[in-house]
Amino acid sequence: MATLVLTAVGGLFGPVGAAIGAIAGQAIDRGVLFKPAAREGPRLTELAVQTSSYGTAIPKLFGTMRVAGSVIWATDLIEHRSKEGGGKGQPSTIGYSYTASFAVALSGRAILGVGRIWADGKLLRGAAGDFKTRTGFRLHLGGEDQGADPLIAAAEGIATAPAHRGIAYAVFEDMELGDFGNRIPSLTFEVMADAAPVAAGAIVAAAAAGTVAGADAVIALDGFAASGSARAVAEILAEAAGGWFAADGGALALRAGAAGDAVTLEDEGAHAGGGAMLRGERAIAAADSAPRVLALAYHDPARDYQAGIQRAERPGAGSREARIELPAAITAAAARQVAEAMLARAELDRERRTLSLGPGAMAVPPGARVRIAGEPGVWRVDRSTIEAMVVKLECVRIAPAAVAAEASGGRALPAPDLVAGTTLLHAFELPPLGETPAEVPQLAVAAAGSAAGWRGAALLLSTDGGARWEAAGPAALPAVLGTIAVPPGPAPAALADRANALEVALAHGGMTLADADAAALHAGANLAMAGGELIQFASAEPLGGARWRLSGLWRGRRGTEAAIGTQMAGDGFAMISAxxxxxxxxxxxxxxxxxMLTAQGPGDSEPASAEAPVTGLSVVPPSPVHLRFGPGTEGTELRWVRRSRAGWRWIDGADSPLGEESERYRVTIAPEGGEARVIETGVPAAAVTDAERESPCLVTVRQIGTHGVSAPASILLPPLGES
Incomplete structure (x- = not known):
């Protein structure tokens, strides 16, 4: 810094006194901008660790910067209780989740907005503005006219809630904490305070509240966090920019570089003992007075603003190393250039040239650029001393402009930023897929997002037409789902369908399907709900985008053959996995x-919804099969084969277990033009009289299960005498 020293100026008055007064008025001392006992400038770690201590300094942000901020208001954790299960024969499960509401101060000056947000190092909000965890987020930009946040006002009272005018802050309302160990996570924010990179001089002028009026420091910073005293901010930026402070009228100015007006001075010499004149005083400090290696710590935007270090090293003597922490966001190349320029200036600062001049030199203030007759380059006046009518100017050579440098910030491993999109929801009653029969209806819910970053959603369920809703827990992991583009058409359920194909449009291009061989299909692979039909497929052919063609179909799995051929374009498609x-x-x-179901995830402005009829498909037996008829003792004997909700795989070849409390069937015999007859039987057989067969006769068989009757199986008997 430039200083002025006045010693032994006796008997001076008039014009000389006026000159001294002018210089004193322009002097850069430590009484205005640079007060003693100033707080150190911010360290890089302070910007990365969230605090909640009372009295913590809130930085003033410039450009774009990543900061942790300070928690300035918070509620206690709010506990949410949900009950799952509890059907017949099944225990219920009580689940607990927690949310919290809090506010975080970001900047001590107004900002333009917030981009990405990290929670415990993971992205909470992506570059597209999408949240990965559901929360109510509001941002207050820090204007002088902003009002109190409505949540804080409701909690604290509108008369006592602070508006925090001039402070930019974010409010999180009922943020879900399950992803963070049921605690408020450590948050960092990408804050945009200015629309473009900001010159160091402009930052100094703003931080000094008008004390510094002008600047020609050309270094531009992508972002900067100004914290502490104005002196701390000014010193670190001046050091990074290679600048110094000089008087400019009644204010200060930040100067940098050799460009600009420079007066040429010739050393006039000073009287020594005996009347001799001394000229050309020069001092060169020891090599270790300047560092041999300088490390500059900074924030690298290319690495999500993580701390980076660039090192500069000079040849020659010396062993001292220096570390400078610059709380600014700059590129790796810019940081390398700054480090090399700072090291070069430190080496030049070892040489100091003192000029001995007459009283007229009092008009040359500290901080001025000068040329010294007979010396190359441009110098700056670092110190001015007046003693015994001699003005001594201590000068330091100004370093030439730094050459652009190439540098790498290291390998970047950014947090994944996948857009969640909106929630997509499919719901359907699911036949039992295991070997144990279900005792209550099973509603299956498949959910995913319209984009690959979807992580989950909270479910609400109503079974009374929407009159009452209850929490149904979270959705499972993202399902592979979409819609039917081309239905597969009708086909028998007992044979592999090699004639038809099913085309589906999946929710997004990140979803994929795969082939399966016969062994895998027998083990249950590639099972999907298409419309109301459970279907398996052997081959999955991508058609481009998110569209697939499925072939080698196994139809009507697990008793859903009644839905074969009923699908329409637009019906739901969902892969089945636990x-x-x-x-x-x-x-x-x-x-x-x-x-009725709703699901709401972080990316949903409105909840997704779905409906599914509860038919009892998961608790009633499947319909009988292989209906056939032939002569009997009492007319025509009708026989069939029962099926079971248990023992689907039929491993040992023996008859499958009954799976119901008893074996019962309901048979409806309906001759054309006659009255229908309904009988119940405990064996898989029934008799149709000759009278009932005088016209075509439709016979329908349903198995009576513990919890309801099966879907019908039908056969049309022709009149007697017709084949």
Whole structure:
């Protein structure tokens, strides 16, 4: 810094006194901008660690910067209780989740907005503005006219809630904490305070509140966090920019570089003992007075503003190393250039030239650029001393402009930033997929997002037409789902369908399907709900984008053959897997009702919804098969083969277990033009009289299960005498 020293100026008055007064008025001392006992400037670690201590300094942000901020208001954790399960024969599970509301101060001056937000190092908000965890987020930009946040006002009272005018802050309302160990995570924010990089001089002028009026420091910073005293901010920026402070009228100015007006001075010499004149005083400090290696710590925007270090090293003697922490966001190349320029200036500062001049030199203030007759380059006046009518100017050579440098910030491993999109929801009653029969209806919920970053959603369920809703827990892992583009058409369920194909449009291009061989299909691979039909496929052919053609079909799996051929374009498609399905047990009383579901994830402005009829598909036996007829003792004997909700895989070749409390069937015999007859039987057979066969006769068979009757199986008997 430039200083002025006045010693032994006796008997001076008039014009000389006026000159001294002018110089004193322009002097840069430590009484205005540079007060003693100033707080150190911010260290890089301070910008990365979130605080909540009372009295913590809030930095003034410039450009674009990543900061942690300070928690300035918070509620206690709020506990949410949910009950899952509890159907017939099943224990219920009580789940607990937690949310919190809090506010974080970001900047001591107004900002333009907030970009990405990190929570415990993971992205909470992506570059597209999407949140990865559901929360109510509001941003207050720090204007002098901003009002109190409505949540804080409701909690503290509108008369006592602070508006925090002039402070930019973010409010999180009921932020879900399950992803963060049920605690408020450590947050960092990408804050945009200015629309473009900001010159160091402009930052100094703003931080000094008008004390510094002008600047010609050309270094531009992508972002800067000004914290502490104005002196601390000015010193670190002047050092980084290679600048110094000089008087400019009644204010200060930040100067940098050799460009600009420079007066040429010739050393006039000073009287020594005996009347001799001394000229050309020069001092060169020891080599270790300047560092041999300088490390500059900074924030690298290319690495999500993580701290980086660039090192500069000079040849020659010396062993001292220096470290400078610059709380600014700059590129690796710019940081390398700054480090090399700072090291070069430190080496030049070892040489000091003192000029001995007459009283007229009092007009040359500290901080002025000068040329010295007979010396190359441009110098700056670092110190001015007046003693015995001799003005001594101590000068330091100004370093030439730094050459652009190339540098690498190291390998960047940014947090994944996948857009979640909106929630997509499919719901359907699911036949039992295991070997144990279900005791209550099973509602399957498959959910995913319209983009690959979807992580989950909270479910609400109603089985009474929307009159009452209850929490149904979270959705499962993202499912592979979409819609039917081209339906597969009708086909028998007992044979592999090699004639038809199913085309589906998946939710986004990140979803994929795969082939499966016969062994994998027998083990249950590639099972999907297409419309109301459970279907398996052997081959999955990508058609471009998110569209796929599925062939080698196994149709009507697990008793869903009644839905074969009923699909339409636009019907839902969802792959079946234990990890990607949330299975909600319902009460038996819901059979015949419609289950209504909503799901809301972080990316949803409105919840997604779906409906599914509860038919009892998961608790009633499948319909009988292989209906056939022939002569009997009492007319025509009709026989069939029962199926079971248990023992689907039929491993040992023996008859499958009954799976119901008893074996019962309901048979409806309806001759054309006659009255229908309904009988119940405990064996897989029934008799049709000759009279009932005088005209075509439709026979329908349903198995009576513990919790309801199966879907019908039908056969049309021709009149007697017709084949």
């Amino acid at each position: 990890e990607a399905l949330a299975v909600l047990p319902l009460s038996l009383s819901t059979i015949g009702a419609t289950a």
